Amino acid sequence: MEKLLLKIIRFFVCLSLFTPLIVSDKLFFPYVSPKSIFFLICSEVVIFSYLLLNLYSSKYRPKINLLSLTVFLFLVILILSSYLGIDFENSFWSKYERMTGLLAFFHFFGFFLVLISVFKKREDWLKIFGISVSVAVMISICSIIEKMGVSFIGVNSRGGFTLGNSSFLGTYLLFNFFFALYLFFKTNPEKFQFNYSKVLNFLSLLSIGLIGLALWFSEARAALFCTFGGLFIFFILCLSFSKKKILKYIGIFTIIIGIIAVLYVVFLSFNNSALIEEKILEHVNSSAVRPRFATYDMSLQALRERPFLGWGLGNFGTIFTKYFSSEFFTEAFGADIWYDKAHNIIFDTLGESGLFGLLSYIFIFMCIFYVLWKEYFKEKIDVWTIAVFSALPIAYFVQNLTVFDMISSYLMWFLVLGFIGSIDEPIIIFSEEKNIRFKPFFSLVILLSFGFSFFFFIVQPARKGSFVIKAASSTPFSDERFSAYQKAVSISPLGQDQVREFLADSTVKFTEHENISKVPEENVIRELDFVCKEIEKSIERNPLNYRLVLKLGKVYNTYFRFDKSKVTEAEEFLERAIELSPNNQQTYWSLAQTKLFQNKIYEALALSEKAVELEPNAERSHLVLIQVARTTGDFNIIKEKVENALAINSAWAEDIKAALGIPSEESTE
Numbered sequence: 321m322e323k324l325l326l327k328i329i330r331f332f333v334c335l336s337l338f339t340p341l342i343v344s345d346k347l348f349f350p351y352v353s354p355k356s357i358f359f360l361i362c363s364e365v366v367i368f369s370y371l372l373l374n375l376y377s378s379k380y381r382p383k384i385n386l387l388s389l390t391v392f393l394f395l396v397i398l399i400l401s402s403y404l405g406i407d408f409e410n411s412f413w414s415k416y417e418r419m420t421g422l423l424a425f426f427h428f429f430g431f432f433l434v435l436i437s438v439f440k441k442r443e444d445w446l447k448i449f450g451i452s453v454s455v456a457v458m459i460s461i462c463s464i465i466e467k468m469g470v471s472f473i474g475v476n477s478r479g480g481f482t483l484g485n486s487s488f489l490g491t492y493l494l495f496n497f498f499f500a501l502y503l504f505f506k507t508n509p510e511k512f513q514f515n516y517s518k519v520l521n522f523l524s525l526l527s528i529g530l531i532g533l534a535l536w537f538s539e540a541r542a543a544l545f546c547t548f549g550g551l552f553i554f555f556i557l558c559l560s561f562s563k564k565k566i567l568k569y570i571g572i573f574t575i576i577i578g579i580i581a582v583l584y585v586v587f588l589s590f591n592n593s594a595l596i597e598e599k600i601l602e603h604v605n606s607s608a609v610r611p612r613f614a615t616y617d618m619s620l621q622a623l624r625e626r627p628f629l630g631w632g633l634g635n636f637g638t639i640f641t642k643y644f645s646s647e648f649f650t651e652a653f654g655a656d657i658w659y660d661k662a663h664n665i666i667f668d669t670l671g672e673s674g675l676f677g678l679l680s681y682i683f684i685f686m687c688i689f690y691v692l693w694k695e696y697f698k699e700k701i702d703v704w705t706i707a708v709f710s711a712l713p714i715a716y717f718v719q720n721l722t723v724f725d726m727i728s729s730y731l732m733w734f735l736v737l738g739f740i741g742s743i744d745e746p747i748i749i750f751s752e753e754k755n756i757r758f759k760p761f762f763s764l765v766i767l768l769s770f771g772f773s774f775f776f777f778i779v780q781p782a783r784k785g786s787f788v789i790k791a792a793s794s795t796p797f798s799d800e801r802f803s804a805y806q807k808a809v810s811i812s813p814l815g816q817d818q819v820r821e822f823l824a825d826s827t828v829k830f831t832e833h834e835n836i837s838k839v840p841e842e843n844v845i846r847e848l849d850f851v852c853k854e855i856e857k858s859i860e861r862n863p864l865n866y867r868l869v870l871k872l873g874k875v876y877n878t879y880f881r882f883d884k885s886k887v888t889e890a891e892e893f894l895e896r897a898i899e900l901s902p903n904n905q906q907t908y909w910s911l912a913q914t915k916l917f918q919n920k921i922y923e924a925l926a927l928s929e930k931a932v933e934l935e936p937n938a939e940r941s942h943l944v945l946i947q948v949a950r951t952t953g954d955f956n957i958i959k960e961k962v963e964n965a966l967a968i969n970s971a972w973a974e975d976i977k978a979a980l981g982i983p984s985e986e987s988t989e
Contacts, residue, residue, distance in 0.1 A: 325373040329366050329438055336362035336431075337452045340459060340492055340728040343482050347785035348819070349416040351484025356419035356727045357785075360427055360778050367430040368770040370438065375759050375766075383437045384748035387741040390687040394680040395429050398422060398633050401673040405632015407862040414634050415815035416785060418660070419727060421634050423777060428734045435738025445739050446506060449499040450520075452735065453527050456496035460534030463489060467537050479539050487723045490540020493531050494547050494719060495732035498712040500527040501554065505704040542722040550715030557707040561696075611653050612663055612722075618643040619667035623674065630674035636660055639671050641866035641901045646935035649905055657906075658867070665720035684737070688713055691744045701743060709740060780812040787811070788819055796830040797843040805847070809854050817858045821871050824851045828878045841882060848879045852889075866900040869893050874910050880917050890914045905931040909944045916951060924948050925957075939965075939972050943979045950980065 336359055344354040373380050382388070402411030402422055414421030439445060463481040479486035504524035535544045622631060622639040631639055637660040648657045662668045669678045689710060696706045716733065725733070787808040794801035808819055827847050830836070836844070855872045859865060876890035894911040901907065908931035915924035928945040935941065942965035949961045962980075965972055977983075 322373065322377045325369050325376070326438070328369045329373070329434060330444075332362045332365045332369070333431075333435070333439075334448065334451050336366070336731065337448070337455055339731055340455060341482050343484075346789060347416075347782065348788040348815070348822075349785075351480075351482070352419055352726065353416045353781075353785050356424065357778055357782050359727055359731060360424075361774075363427040363431045364770065364774055364778065366434050367427070368766055368773075370430075370434045371766045372763060373438075375762055380437055382433050383741065383746050385436070385691075385741060385744040385746045387684075387687050387691055387737065387744050388433065388436060389747070390680075390684050391429065391432060391737060391741075394677075394684060395425060397629070397673055397677050397680045398425060401629040401677055402632045402634075404629055405626075405672075406635055406638060406864055407632060409813055409861060410635060410817065411633040413812075413814045413816070415818040416788075417815075417818060418634065419814075420725065420730065424727065424730070425633075428730055432734045432738050432741065435735070436741035436744075439738065440742055442506070445742070446503060448735065449503055452732070453496050453500045453503060453524070453531075456493060456500075457527050457530050459483070459489070460493065460530045463534050464530075464537055483726075483728060486539035487543070488726050488728065490535060490538055490543025491716075491719060491723060491725070491729040492732060493535050493538070493540075494543045494550075494715060495712065495729070495736070497528065497531045497535065497547050498550065498554075498708050498715070500524050500531060501551075502704065502708040504528065505708075542719045546715040546719035549718065550711040553711040553714060554707045557710055558703055561703045561706065611648065611656065611659070614645050614647065614653070615640065615659055615662040616664060616667045618645075619662050619671035622671045626674060628674045628676050630670065630672045630677055633672050634660075636662060636668060636671050637867065638862075638864050641904065642864070644901045644904045646903045646905060646938065649935060649938035649940055651939075652937075661724045663723060665717070665724070668724060685713055685717060688737075688740055691740055695743055705743075709736065712736060776812075781814040784808055784812040784814060784819070788822065791823060792826055796833065797839045797847055802843075802847060802850070805850060817862075817865065817868060820851070820854045820858055821868060824855060824871055824875050827851050828875060831878050831881070845882055848875065848882065851875060852879065864900060866897055866904070869900060870897040870904075870907055870910065873897055873907070873914070877910060877913055877917070880914075887914060887917045891918075903934055905934055905938060905941050908934075909941070912944065912948055916948070921948075921951050925952065936968055939969065939975065942968070942972065943975060946976060946979045 339355050339359045339362070342354045342358045344350055347353045347357070370380070399422065402408055405411055410421070412422045414424065439448065459481055463479075466481055467479075478484060480489035483489040483492055501524075504521060507520040507524060532547070535547055538544070618639055619636075621643045637658070640659045647653050662671060665681075666678065669681055692701070692706045692709055695701045696703075713736065716736075784807075787804045791801050791804035791808055794804060805823055808823065809816065831844060831848075852872060852875055855868050855875065858868050859872065862868075870893075873890050873894035876886045876893065879886040880890060891911070891914050894907055894914055897904075897907040898911070908927045912924040912927040912931075915921070915927060925945075925948050928941070928948045931941040932938075932945050942961070946958065946961050946965065949958045952958075958980075962976055965976060
């Protein structure tokens with residue numbers, strides 16, 4: 321039984337390393353949810369097999385050491401912050417676009433405990449890293465070919481191949497670059513059991529080159545920079561800890577030169593402060609960077625309100641809307657007006673889990689360095705191990721100042737934690753007694769728990785994702801579509817708010833189709849009514865969810881076309897949305913539409929003017945104001961609003977013509 325369970329654990333741990341390759345357009349968010357569900361399957365088999373293993377063998381019982389206690393502390397903080405936060409259901413389940421809620425962290429923590437308790441030999445970890453690097457090489461080759469215009473998958477990968485995003489690809493490749501580096505230096509023909517070590521050395525070196533090349537050609541600049549920075553740290557550590565005096569002196573000398581270089585740059589900065597300030601401002605004011613600084617400020621504002629445990633895991637979206645800046649609708653801030661992450665590990669953690677969350681997260685890194693250095697000075701690990709696994713966490717942390725983790729990068733991170741935890745000495749040693757009474761009973765309990773967990777945490781979320789796709793692809797307002805709607809929102813709480821919003825958008829979109837007159841009106845009303853009631857359930861659970869309150873107001877505006885009485889509900893929810901996010905122009909635009917439905921033209925005009933006052937440089941607000949001004953029929957008002965807009969930015973002229981219904985010169989020609 322022990323051998324069988326060990327084989328199952330080893331197989332599914334290795335199988336989980338293929339998670340980054342999983343993509344399926346049959347599920348909601350094809351790059352994210354299939355990976356997450358695949359990893360949850362692997363990790364559940366691993367965790368429950370491990371629980372059974374503990375019934376039959378005491379030598380694999382959990383390894384309680386400093387690192388495992390530190391990771392457990394971080395998990396406890398996440399649980400507390402989520403439970404005491406604003407939306408525990410969202411914190412636990414997360415949404416299909418991310419799938420990094422407490423549910424995922426429970427699986428990662430269990431996966432981590434199995435790694436440090438079962439995989440104790442160096443050969444085990446060389447095989448694990450070897451498989452991970454092999455998968456990364458496949459992804460690297462395909463991503464390079466994809467850059468040449470060859471598409472391997474049917475959905476847009478945004479430069480990230482199966483990772484779905486160039487930044488996520490960069491983070492994943494960063495880890496595997498260092499895994500390959502470790503394999504290259506640790507494949508020693510005198511010690512390693514394989515007799516083809518030279519071949520493995522060559523393959524490791526080839527892997528380093530291919531992964532590095534993929535990073536170079538990717539758009540993940542932060543990951544590329546941090547990989548090279550980590551590589552520099554690696555070589556400095558190797559030289560500094562070398563047993564050869566000449567190499568040690570070179571390492572120390574390089575560190576000194578590096579410090580002098582930094583001081584020299586600082587000195588030049590003070591002597592050329594105007595030039596440096598100009599360059600910094602040019603970078604900070606770019607449309608790619610300015611929104612990030614705005615989200616950092618939102619995190620700090622949220623921290624003042626909830627300083628210790630934050631707003632709960634995955635609830636940054638509420639922080640964003642509450643402290644929304646009207647500047648997000650200007651060209652200087654780019655096109656993205658919805659953020660559910662600060663794109664910075666420090667500010668994300670501060671906002672979602674407060675000061676305690678950030679401190680416990682940083683403590684994990686401190687513990688990593690402590691364990692590595694302690695074991696090195698005890699001569700239990702060599703210079704290659706301490707150099708690679710000191711440089712890797714630093715590179716990972718720094719690149720996470722510009723991006724956030726997804727399922728694939730978390731998998732790599734917990735592999736690192738598992739490896740370091742496996743070499744640390746235990747603090748608590750469990751009893752060596754092998755005989756556990758009532759083994760059949762406990763085995764049955766474990767198997768039943770596995771069945772329950774597998775069904776509710778894996779099968780049902782997967783079914784839900786497939787029903788969302790089915791609803792979106794079915795004939796508009798058909799019985800088949802409505803049935804898929806009902807199933808999608810009833811079989812699992814995972815991503816409930818996101819699914820309800822997605823289905824609402826789909827319904828509204830279809831009501832605007834030119835063939836809507838051919839659809840039975842009772843079918844349209846049935847679907848609109850269902851969508852509204854579902855969104856109201858989400859709002860009842862989390863009244864601070866501005867995004868859904870706004871969405872419901874917009875849906876009721878659409879509903880007005882089929883039932884005039886719904887204008888009252890539209891007004892109610894849009895006014896509530898203004899209270900939740902008073903600086904967000906979207907609500908004023910939608911409420912202005914509601915006032916026009918009520919024939920309250922000048923109230924609509926006042927709301928549109930308020931949106932312009934919030935941020936005069938936002939073109940959309942001026943266009944809405946001009947369109948509302950047209951409904952007054954007053955030429956002077958229209959002229960005034962047009963002149964005010966052109967005075968701010970004359971480049972808006974063509975868009976203003978379109979808002980006034982005046983054909984452009986191109987269309988006239």
